[in-house]
Amino acid sequence: MSPEYISTLAIQAIKVAASLAGPILLAALVTGLIISLLQAATQINEMTLSFIPKIIAVIVVLILWGPTMLSTMIDYLQIVITDIPNLTR
Numbered sequence: 001m002s003p004e005y006i007s008t009l010a011i012q013a014i015k016v017a018a019s020l021a022g023p024i025l026l027a028a029l030v031t032g033l034i035i036s037l038l039q040a041a042t043q044i045n046e047m048t049l050s051f052i053p054k055i056i057a058v059i060v061v062l063i064l065w066g067p068t069m070l071s072t073m074i075d076y077l078q079i080v081i082t083d084i085p086n087l088t089r
Contacts, residue, residue: 001087009080009083012076012079013076016072016073016076019069019072020069020072020073023061023065023069024058024061024062027057027058027060027061028054028057028058030057031050031053031054031056031057032050032054034053035049035050035053035054036050
């Protein structure tokens with residue numbers, strides 16, 4: 001196992017993790033920002049008010065982009081699993 005192979009595998013893993021977590025985190029961020037603006041405008045400072053919309057936004061993102069995320073993860077796992085015989089010295 002060469003250092004180049006390990007670094008390539010690590011970079012691919014980071015890219016896959018970012019592409020899987022990115023849409024979910026972005027949806028939660030945008031939803032939280034909108035709820036925070038509404039709370040600031042109406043001066044309602046309830047902490048639990050932003051929790052339910054964030055959960056709903058994350059669920060919607062998972063429903064919409066779930067198949068794409070799953071295929072990305074399956075493609076990466078196929079690459080990793082097929083390279084297992086090549087890991088021996």
